[in-house]
Amino acid sequence: MSDAENTQRNKELEADIKKLYPKIGYIKVNGVYQGSKEPSFLIYALGVDLLTTIRELGYQYEQDSVVYSTSNSSEAWLYFTTL
Incomplete structure (x- = not known):
């Protein structure tokens, strides 16, 4: 993917x-x-479960992975969105 396409x-x-x-x-x-x-995005939403959405967006926009954590956790999980 070219830099221009990635920016778009x-x-x-x-x-x-x-x-x-x-x-x-x-x-x-x-x-x-x-x-x-x-360039990346850090999305925060208390009380909203975004895991399904961020995985779908990661797949749609051909991201290799997304990182997810909950507000009450000190851990984060890496989910691969491409095979």
Whole structure:
């Protein structure tokens, strides 16, 4: 995927997050995956289970994985969204 295509898909993902969950919060962060820096999103929503949604969005936008944690946990889980 080219840098331009990746940038466009990142914008589309952000629009989907806003559309699907207008009342939840998110911030843009600089992530690192396999040694490469990539723009990423940290989504936070107390009392809302986002696991299914973030896995579906990860698959739709061809992300290799998503990270999930609950508000009452000090652990996080890595879910692969591609085979």
